[in-house]
């Protein structure tokens with residue numbers, strides 16, 4: 001009998017996903033097939049499937065309505081010996097896929113040929129944009145809509161497969177209407193053959209609406225209290241109440257990744273909630289590093305278009321005390337808060353993007369960059385420039401200290417100071433990296449716009465102007481405190 005190894009297959013390799021569409025001769029794959037990033041939520045921590053040789057698990061999706069079809073093939077199956085038997089792949093996947101996925105291959109292929117050619121994604125068309133010569137559409141719908149629910153049920157397996165720690169949402173929740181779903185589709189030119197639909201699924205995002213509880217500022221005056229009671233006594237639409245809109249699951253399928261589509265989808269969703277009056281804050285559930293990057297850059301572009309954000313400056317008249325608490329007025333706090341509320345950003349996210357932007361406005365000789373050469377040969381800066389940089393760094397240090405007060409408090413003072421300095425330098429590096437990305441993204445988009453022409457040019461122009469002469473120089477400033485270049489790990493302060 002062959003060893004256990006011979007009967008074991010890494011589940012990430014065995015599972016292959018593809019988008020397909022009907023063709024005159026049968027079914028064709030759209031783009032390239034792809035493997036999942038994670039399978040441990042499905043097949044266990046070891047991500048191994050026992051009991052097969054040459055195991056292939058093909059999960060094919062009809063590219064438009066995402067009707068799934070599962071086929072499992074292998075050359076040999078381990079004959080059960082006592083309690084040791086081959087993993088029940090079909091049985092395990094039934095917990096993650098709707099029944100329709102288990103149809104016979106032939107029925108699936110016949111089935112996807114029959115849908116109407118005028119099929120459109122569920123919900124309503126929210127926006128159209130072009131990217132690298134292709135047309136994309138975002139469709140927006142509510143999970144209470146059966147057509148939206150059907151597609152979500154079909155694609156939910158993508159969450160454990162691509163988002164670490166992600167879990168599917170309960171589509172049968174009586175509060176399903178609190179979920180809004182944004183579908184990203186590529187729209188191909190209508191083909192000469194009448195068999196395939198022009199829509200190809202590229203990704204999706206779910207957004208949950210939380211009620212935004214605001215504690216009344218005590219004491220409520222009798223008149224305010226009466227008004228509140230009267231309001232609550234009436235019939236009112238729950239969807240009109242102030243809410244916090246939280247981006248929960250965000251996926252761009254691998255064949256569409258790294259092309260700027262995630263950023264476009266995020267920016268569109270952000271804009272939707274900026275214009276959605278009941279939303280007071282737009283938040284993100286457990287973002288990972290890739291999503292954080294995408295969001296930081298997109299939020300920076302958005303804020304730089306607001307004149308009141310551009311007007312925020314480091315107040316260089318502020319003196320730095322030799323000892324005691326760091327000053328509170330390095331940037332006008334009331335003005336910051338007004339922009340934050342307008343931009344509906346959570347305080348920490350807003351603070352980060354503001355710090356990043358202000359770093360980009362520092363005079364060139366003191367502006368942190370990412371290149372070690374600059375560290376070896378620092379440019380000479382004037383005393384005023386050094387002062388401005390120290391103020392900026394103090395502001396950053398203060399926020400990071402507050403954010404990590406408990407963890408830092410456990411360290412001895414010299415260690416605490418060293419840890420804080422290290423974290424601040426790491427964040428500086430990260431901001432410099434993101435500012436370069438932001439600049440590159442603007443350039444790419446401007447080129448794209450030049451090719452296509454169009455309205456968006458104006459927005460890009462405004463953001464470019466705000467960034468002009470102030471962007472990161474791609475070099476790392478010599479650290480005053482002699483820090484070594486830190487790792488690229490971004491969120492030290494989040495630990």
Ligand SMILES: CC(=O)SCCNC(=O)CCNC(=O)[C@H](O)C(C)(C)COP(=O)(O)OP(=O)(O)OC[C@H]1O[C@@H](n2cnc3c(N)ncnc32)[C@H](O)[C@@H]1OP(=O)(O)O
Pocket residue numbers: 162163247248249250251252253256257258259260261262263264284285286287288289290291293294297437440441
């Ligand atoms: C709330 C949440 O759901 S968090 C989980 C997010 N989802 C996932 O991780 C699922 C798998 N991954 C994906 O779906 C996609 O790769 C996404 C959503 C993370 C990014 O979408 P994409 O369309 O690939 O991003 P896009 O091409 O717009 O890139 C924008 C920026 O995101 C950042 N980014 C994208 N992918 C990565 C990555 N793998 N690692 C680090 N940064 C990344 C970069 O800053 C990039 O800018 P650049 O290409 O100019 O340097």
